[in-house]
Amino acid sequence: DAGVIQSPRHEVTEMGQEVTLRCKLISGHNSLFWYRQTMMRGLELLIYFNNNVPIDDSGMPEDRFSAKMPNASFSTLKIQPSEPRDSAVYFCASSLGAGGLGEQFFGPGTRLTVL
């Protein structure tokens, strides 16, 4: 298995534009996590899904952020409209267990720069 796949790896956009980050889970995993990492705030959990259902979205900053799992192996994180303060590295992770139980396998991340 290729591991968790994220695309794009780098994204540079202008303030106000819509940004869509994509994640493909490891086959057979049933939990999906989106994280954001910045120097200011460290690693923050944004949202996680179990069996395609959002379980905890309390970390989603505001309504500009939305995440979906259209199927069991794929997820998107959308920011609309984007702002400079959204600049960060966004990681997707998947695991076999529910919630924080079990090892989470992280993707390589998407480095987002909003100008």
Add this chain to the structure above:
Amino acid sequence: GESVGLHLPTLSVQEGDNSIINCAYSNSASDYFIWYKQESGKGPQFIIDIRSNMDKRQGQRVTVLLNKTVKHLSLQIAATQPGDSAVYFCAETTRSNQFYFGTGTSLTVIP
């Protein structure tokens, strides 16, 4: 102006020495813990885990110790190598399936 950010605890060790990275947790309901390693430009990677019914668990060159009395977790790396230079995170999961990552400790191995 000077930027303000997280001030990660840092640890510098000589190659070949043992490293000890510490983590304090506050939630007495936490019963499962993981250590992750994050190298520059990469996502965190699982190192070792431990459940609250254990005090110690060993892996290859790594040992995790759990002291539930003082809510303290440590990661010991034996014979530290330059490839061990990274940021190390502890993560805790509660019985109600909430989980949290620590802020991380930056380890630098001096050749």
